[in-house]
Amino acid sequence: MNLIQQRLSxxxxxxxQGRLGMWILIAGELVIFGGLIACYLLSRLRYPEWxxxxxxxxxxxxxxxxxxxxxxxxxxVKAHEAALKKELTKVTIYMSAxxxxxxxxxxxxxxxxxxxIHHGFTFSSPQLQESGNYVGSxxxxxxxxxxxxxxxxxxxxxxxxxxxLIQARKGKNLHRVELAGIxxxxxxxxxxxxxxxxxxxx
Amino acid sequence: xxxxxxxxxxEIPDPALDYHGHAPYGRILLxxxxxxxxxxxxxxxxxxxVAVFLIFATAIWKSSMVMKNFMHLKFEPLLVWVAIAAVLFxxxxxFFGIYPDITAVHRxxxxx
Numbered sequence: 065m066n067l068i069q070q071r072l073s074x075x076x077x078x079x080x081q082g083r084l085g086m087w088i089l090i091a092g093e094l095v096i097f098g099g100l101i102a103c104y105l106l107s108r109l110r111y112p113e114w115x116x117x118x119x120x121x122x123x124x125x126x127x128x129x130x131x132x133x134x135x136x137x138x139x140x141v142k143a144h145e146a147a148l149k150k151e152l153t154k155v156t157i158y159m160s161a162x163x164x165x166x167x168x169x170x171x172x173x174x175x176x177x178x179x180x181i182h183h184g185f186t187f188s189s190p191q192l193q194e195s196g197n198y199v200g201s202x203x204x205x206x207x208x209x210x211x212x213x214x215x216x217x218x219x220x221x222x223x224x225x226x227x228x229l230i231q232a233r234k235g236k237n238l239h240r241v242e243l244a245g246i247x248x249x250x251x252x253x254x255x256x257x258x259x260x261x262x263x264x265x266x
Numbered sequence: 267x268x269x270x271x272x273x274x275x276x277e278i279p280d281p282a283l284d285y286h287g288h289a290p291y292g293r294i295l296l297x298x299x300x301x302x303x304x305x306x307x308x309x310x311x312x313x314x315x316v317a318v319f320l321i322f323a324t325a326i327w328k329s330s331m332v333m334k335n336f337m338h339l340k341f342e343p344l345l346v347w348v349a350i351a352a353v354l355f356x357x358x359x360x361f362f363g364i365y366p367d368i369t370a371v372h373r374x375x376x377x378x
Binding site for chain 2: 123252
């Protein structure tokens with residue numbers, strides 16, 4: 065049986081509504097972030113000077129945040145596994161670990177933003193504009209827009225996760241653990257592409 | 267998979283029965299971290315064009331591992347695959363559609 069036959073053998077009617085809804089949400093998010101990434105790539109190709117600005121981003125913090133997000137993806141999928149077995153203590157531990165992972169990501173991001181702002185790399189950086197480097201300034205606009213939008217998704221994920229954790233601890237709506245997990249993996253996926261774009265390809 | 271009816275119109279799956287198998291997650295996390303290390307090393311060692319190619323190849327590899335094993339995409343019906351593929355197709359059309367306008371035209375969009 066080939067891949068298409070296998071997929072056709074799964075009846076859509078059997079897919080839980082919540083999960084289907086999450087996939088539709090992910091498709092929408094892919095358009096938003098995919099569009100931004102495409103614009104970034106095109107501008108990067110058009111303006112090689114962006115490499116100079118990209119050299120100022122912190123690879124250490126970027127890599128650290130990648131480790132944090134990958135690990136939190138692991139903990140939420142373990143929470144899902146525990147939810148299916150109705151092991152409520154494990155669900156609580158793993159979901160709490162995921163929320164802490166999200167918090168660690170935001171703390172790292174805050175430190176990183178503070179350093180960059182301190183060095184004058186801001187939205188429409190006056191320092192760069194005064195020296196006539198409008199292209200360089202544009203890089204930082206893209207940087208803050210993409211990472212800021214991603215961080216907003218992390219915050220939303222943490223709020224959703226907290227609400228679901230409160231319910232799951234009482235054994236209610238355990239199926240939502242998987243939905244929170246799918247959302248969190250999407251946040252992880254986006255970062256997997258933002259990280260090389262902004263932090264490694266210099 | 268059996269569903270639990272919670273009202274006349276809404277059914278939710280019973281989590282205990284919505285079991286679609288689980289991959290060895292610890293091993294997958296380890297592989298993802300190794301790929302991250304590879305992309306970091308590649309960024310430091312190779313020339314820019316080779317590094318960019320290899321870094322994005324590992325990013326695509328990592329994302330496919332997350333989608334396949336963590337998001338359980340391989341268990342979803344064709345409809346979900348079509349939705350994702352349609353979005354990716356639109357993005358590729360967008361990218362390559364405006365590529366010549368941005369890169370090939372000798373025009374200063376933003377003053378240097």
